[in-house]
Amino acid sequence: MTSSTYVLYDYIPSLGCAVAFAILFSVTTAVxxxxxxxxxxxxxxxxxxxGIFQIIGYAARAAAHFNDKSTTVYALQTLLILxxxxxxxxxxxxxxxxxxxxxxxxxxSVIPVKWMTKxxxxxxxxxFLLQGAGGGIMSSGSSNSLKIGQWVIVTGLCVQLLFFGAFLIASLTFHFRIKQSPTVESKKTMHRHQRPWPQDWRGLLGACYLVSGLILVRSVYRLIEFAQGNDxxxxxxxxxxxxxxxxxxxLIMVVMNLFHPSVVLRSGGHQPDESVELGLRTEEQESE
Structure with a gap:
């Protein structure tokens, strides 16, 4: 499917960059x-x-180097990467x-744990739905649908930023409170004299902060991109x-390779007692 109503790209998509990131995402996703x-x-x-979305998205972007007028390839790489x-x-x-x-x-916790994930x-x-719908509208190939789709995506990104901001506030509030009033379990699971970072719940929280910050940066970039429009x-x-x-x-995927939550929550020299394990199973069931 091709489009002549507007230009999909203002440049020829880079083959080298697309292939490089498809390979990089393949490696970290395999891990x-x-x-x-x-x-x-x-x-x-x-x-x-x-991670799989990223691999397919950048593979499609590599294909766009050879066919930069295909709305099918454009929609595939735009949606999956987005x-x-x-x-x-x-x-x-x-x-x-x-x-x-x-x-x-x-x-x-500032939010009851049983409601937090939900x-x-x-x-x-x-x-996700708003951004996906916006991307689908954009892929129809007309200038009007392009504008409508971009603003639907902007709305989705604003929703993402709103909830992510609330999540960071909840995380930081919990971190502050547990530092002021540590639980027995938090003390028991702290691994001391670890360098350059603690390999326990503190390091995992730090990794979550870093990942959250990177997602926020990316979301702000995307918000500016779509707010400016196709030109x-x-x-x-x-x-x-x-x-x-x-x-x-x-970088987010690599950070979570290094700080995979299971290392802290399931092992790391400390096995949770029966009550903790039951709580974890309950939370996992609620999140599925």
Missing amino acids: HLFQRIRTHAKYFNPFLVG LAPTLYAASIYMVLGRIITFLHAQHL IFVSGDILS GYVISHEAFLYVFDAATMF
């Missing part, structure tokens, strides 16, 4: 797949699917609830995509 199989961490399924971070966010939302349960610190993942799903400066320069989306999303 995540191995970690998923080894640890049975079901709550990281969305994250793994997000939606992958919402899948990352869904897994990160689930991780916070599991950390709180693991540390017996439900009383320190609230944030529901917001993530809404953002804007950002969307017409491919370098922005690779700096603020591809590179940041790849």
Whole structure:
């Protein structure tokens, strides 16, 4: 399918960059797949699917180098690359609830743990649907649908930023409270004299903060891109995509390879007692 009503790209998509990131995402996604199989961490399924989205998205972008007028290829790479971070966010939302349960610190959470995953993942799903709908509208190939689709995506990104901001506030509030009033479990699971970072719940929370910050940066970039429109400066320069989306999303996947939640929540020299394990299973069932 081709379109002559408007130009899909203001440049020829870079073959080298697209292939490079398709390979990079393939490597880190393969590691995540191995970690998923080894640890049975079901709550990281969305994250793994997000990696698959990136691989297919950048493979399609490589194909766009040879056929930059195909709306099918354009829609495929746009949608998958656009939606992958919402899948990352869904897994990160689930991780916070599991950390709180693991540390017996439900009383320190600003949001009841039983509602936490449902609230944030529901917001993530809404953002996912809006961005997906906007991308679908854009792919129809007319200038009017392009504008409508862009503003639907902007709405989805605003929803994502709203819920992500609330998630960060909830995370930071919990972190502050547990530092002021540590639970017995939080003290027991702290690994001392670890360098350059602690390999326990503190390091995992730090990784979640870093990942959240990178998703926020990427979302703000996308918000500016779509708000400017198809003739804007950002969307017409491919370098922005690779700096603020591809590179940041790849870094997110590598960070979570290094700080995979299962290492802290399931092992790390400390096995949770029966009550903690029951709480984790309950949270996992609610998040599925």
